[in-house]
Amino acid sequence: xxxxxxxxxxxxxLEQGIKEMIEKGQLKPGEMIPSEREWAETYDISRMxxxxxxxxxxxxxxxxxxxxxxxxxxxxxIEQPLKGLTSFSEDMRARGMEPGTNVxxxxxxxxxxxxxxxLDIREGAEIYEIRRxxxxxxxxxxxxxLYMPCALVPGLTREIVSGSIYEFIETKLxxxxxxxxxxxxxxxxRKLEADLLQVKExxxxxxxxxxxxxxxxxxxxxxxxxxxxxxxxFTVEMERKKSK
Amino acid sequence: xxxxxxxxxxxxxLEQGIKEMIEKGQLKPGEMIPSEREWAETYDISRMxxxxxxxxxxxxxxxxxxxxxxxxxxxxxIEQPLKGLTSFSEDMRARGMEPGTNVxxxxxxxxxxxxxxxLDIREGAEIYEIRRxxxxxxxxxxxxxLYMPCALVPGLTREIVSGSIYEFIETKLxxxxxxxxxxxxxxxxRKLEADLLQVKExxxxxxxxxxxxxxxxxxxxxxxxxxxxxxxxFTVEMERKKSK
Numbered sequence: 001x002x003x004x005x006x007x008x009x010x011x012x013x014l015e016q017g018i019k020e021m022i023e024k025g026q027l028k029p030g031e032m033i034p035s036e037r038e039w040a041e042t043y044d045i046s047r048m049x050x051x052x053x054x055x056x057x058x059x060x061x062x063x064x065x066x067x068x069x070x071x072x073x074x075x076x077x078i079e080q081p082l083k084g085l086t087s088f089s090e091d092m093r094a095r096g097m098e099p100g101t102n103v104x105x106x107x108x109x110x111x112x113x114x115x116x117x118x119l120d121i122r123e124g125a126e127i128y129e130i131r132r133x134x135x136x137x138x139x140x141x142x143x144x145x146l147y148m149p150c151a152l153v154p155g156l157t158r159e160i161v162s163g164s165i166y167e168f169i170e171t172k173l174x175x176x177x178x179x180x181x182x183x184x185x186x187x188x189x190r191k192l193e194a195d196l197l198q199v200k201e202x203x204x205x206x207x208x209x210x211x212x213x214x215x216x217x218x219x220x221x222x223x224x225x226x227x228x229x230x231x232x233x234f235t236v237e238m239e240r241k242k243s244k
Numbered sequence: 245x246x247x248x249x250x251x252x253x254x255x256x257x258l259e260q261g262i263k264e265m266i267e268k269g270q271l272k273p274g275e276m277i278p279s280e281r282e283w284a285e286t287y288d289i290s291r292m293x294x295x296x297x298x299x300x301x302x303x304x305x306x307x308x309x310x311x312x313x314x315x316x317x318x319x320x321x322i323e324q325p326l327k328g329l330t331s332f333s334e335d336m337r338a339r340g341m342e343p344g345t346n347v348x349x350x351x352x353x354x355x356x357x358x359x360x361x362x363l364d365i366r367e368g369a370e371i372y373e374i375r376r377x378x379x380x381x382x383x384x385x386x387x388x389x390l391y392m393p394c395a396l397v398p399g400l401t402r403e404i405v406s407g408s409i410y411e412f413i414e415t416k417l418x419x420x421x422x423x424x425x426x427x428x429x430x431x432x433x434r435k436l437e438a439d440l441l442q443v444k445e446x447x448x449x450x451x452x453x454x455x456x457x458x459x460x461x462x463x464x465x466x467x468x469x470x471x472x473x474x475x476x477x478f479t480v481e482m483e484r485k486k487s488k
Contacts, residue, residue: 236326
């Protein structure tokens with residue numbers, strides 16, 4: 001696992017090696033990993049080096065420290081295919097997890113110029129602003145801020161948005177949601193986001209903006225979400241086009 | 245832009261507001277933004293609050309501080325569609341940028357059990373290990389570590405991998421690259437990665453693993469890349485499946 005003649009720093013090699021053991025299942029979720037002293041002795045490296053590797057893996061969510069107990073392999077990340085357009089509630093149920101929602105804000109506001117443009121409505125038109133924490137088995141997964149034209153989705157209430165909005169739109173309003181464009185960016189959790197998602201300030205997060213459209217092409221929503229980087233990974237399949 | 249009665253912290257509102265001004269083009273790439281004092285006076289808020297908002301935007305790569313000059317709007321992020329499977333060189337040329345490569349490592353190693361499984365070859369079979377910095381107009385964009393079976397891609401040299409490997413595979417070897425699966429995760433730059441990518445340690449990065457396949461289904465490569473979060477965003481289009 002460690003090659004002292006490699007140009008790569010030792011902590012980095014150890015880190016990649018432990019990551020590989022987790023990915024291969026040699027170290028399993030919930031399992032306690034060897035102590036710093038044991039790693040240091042096994043590979044004849046300093047405990048400082050071991051600590052650096054383990055700190056990095058804790059920050060990235062591969063390992064979890066439990067005070068007075070030791071360091072453990074974290075729960076596996078949720079793998080979210082970027083394929084079918086699905087709702088958070090549908091995703092969690094498909095994984096056998098119970099979706100949950102804490103509504104932080106539910107109100108109507110006049111559309112700002114940017115939101116008006118993105119939602120293809122006139123500036124100042126009434127839109128919902130909905131801010132929610134999405135939970136899986138009661139653990140916070142994502143912080144979501146959602147904008148929708150009130151005229152398009154009449155009758156939305158705080159109670160409805162504490163469940164699946166897509167379900168309401170499709171079954172109660174009979175609208176057909178067709179497609180979405182998502183923008184995926186890397187970011188780090190701000191103090192506020194960190195507190196709400198129960199991670200440390202500066203922890204890696206995925207920042208995702210989704211613009212969804214109805215069957216007739218109308219803009220349905222703009223959703224800005226912050227997903228916990230230690231709990232989420234996204235997958236996508238791609239085809240190579242014929243070269244010219 | 246600032247609502248003092250909102251439950252959201254002022255710094256967060258200011259941050260989102262400035263971000264919106266950048267996205268709308270009211271503040272343009274390269275443009276100097278108002279000073280901390282000016283923001284503080286305009287919105288009647290403390291300079292500490294302004295500083296926090298601006299620090300966050302600098303960390304996220306929206307703004308850039310130039311010592312003794314001021315704070316400027318950063319170059320726009322490269323928007324990379326997760327659609328067609330393209331090479332880095334092709335992507336950059338399509339944007340009118342000059343692709344470049346610094347080869348950090350080029351060697352052959354025996355496949356570890358994990359890589360053997362992912363590449364669908366026997367354990368210990370010879371594979372290339374190639375580590376490269378990918379550049380656009382000479383600026384570092386991504387750090388890439390690539391594994392490929394030697395038997396499948398004979399004749400690869402250090403010189404070839406300082407250009408487009410896909411081009412060599414397709415035009416010289418006549419192999420047909422068909423598809424890939426990508427896993428996208430949020431992470432933060434390690435010391436080593438930060439130095440190579442010329443960002444600060446702890447800066448947000450996108451960690452992407454790509455497994456590519458040939459027309460006949462054979463595994464071609466496993467590529468692990470670290471993309472600068474301040475220079476890259478990924479987009480994907482999704483369709484809603486008919487609800488059951």
